[in-house]
Amino acid sequence: MPFGSFKAALEDGFKNGYAVGQFNINNLEWTQAIVEVANEENSPVILGASEGAIKYMGIEYVGAIAKAAADMSKVPIILHLDHGSSYDMILKCIRYGFTSVMIDGSHYPLEENIALTKKVVEACHPLGIHVEGELGRIGGVEDDLTVDAREAALVRPEEAERFVKETGVDAFAPAIGSQHGHYKGKPNLAFDRLEKVRDLTGIPLVLHGGTGIPDEDIRHAISLGVAKINVNTENQSAFTNVIREIFDRDKEVYDPRKYLGPGRAAIKDAVRAKIRLFGSAGRA
Numbered sequence: 001m002p003f004g005s006f007k008a009a010l011e012d013g014f015k016n017g018y019a020v021g022q023f024n025i026n027n028l029e030w031t032q033a034i035v036e037v038a039n040e041e042n043s044p045v046i047l048g049a050s051e052g053a054i055k056y057m058g059i060e061y062v063g064a065i066a067k068a069a070a071d072m073s074k075v076p077i078i079l080h081l082d083h084g085s086s087y088d089m090i091l092k093c094i095r096y097g098f099t100s101v102m103i104d105g106s107h108y109p110l111e112e113n114i115a116l117t118k119k120v121v122e123a124c125h126p127l128g129i130h131v132e133g134e135l136g137r138i139g140g141v142e143d144d145l146t147v148d149a150r151e152a153a154l155v156r157p158e159e160a161e162r163f164v165k166e167t168g169v170d171a172f173a174p175a176i177g178s179q180h181g182h183y184k185g186k187p188n189l190a191f192d193r194l195e196k197v198r199d200l201t202g203i204p205l206v207l208h209g210g211t212g213i214p215d216e217d218i219r220h221a222i223s224l225g226v227a228k229i230n231v232n233t234e235n236q237s238a239f240t241n242v243i244r245e246i247f248d249r250d251k252e253v254y255d256p257r258k259y260l261g262p263g264r265a266a267i268k269d270a271v272r273a274k275i276r277l278f279g280s281a282g283r284a
């Protein structure tokens, strides 16, 4: 089928209390793994392409591989730019068939973030492309934040209300204390802020850094309006661990299919567990 609609998938999740997974792709095997599981679980799914992955794979390949996957799929496949950094990058992704984009202006002052995000929405909406925006600072695990710094990085609900109203974004990623990469210790999510943001914005919310958040926290976040959850690190670890085991065990292996195949299977297991946890199985 043709690519699915980002907005339709997220709004259905928002209304019905489940989240659609965004799983980042790095190559052909990753794309196959994610799309195969989505079909087996009858779930919509978002293929996330970061600017780093686009640089690594080539945007022509990203667009073509994702399109081939969608064409063969019986469930909606969405191709989404993850953490887009510029207006030019957004235009490039539209040119290569992306169905939705994230513009990440979160490191700019509020006014500049609003202006950039609004400009992206104005370019995308007439073309049927949907937009995710972000406010606050979603850190990486390398950031050891003090309590004050953590507070400062979190989204301010009143700013979120203004941001969503003035930009017209279709989905909103509020920084609530989740991080990219593997967590050191237990994640500490600001559910009170999430709830306020949901009440003030009324649009589907996005949780970044979905790896390592306890299942009960994921369910809690979904109950407070999170309708899209980004997962990348978990698949990276699953893929690499299996391949490392194979190399440790077998010093003679040279056929890439003998390790990329098991790597792909490991991603499938990881994605399946997330799709079931997020409640999107059977929702395609």
Ligand SMILES: [Zn+2]
Pocket: 083, 138, 180, 208, 209, 230
């Ligand atoms: Zn992210």
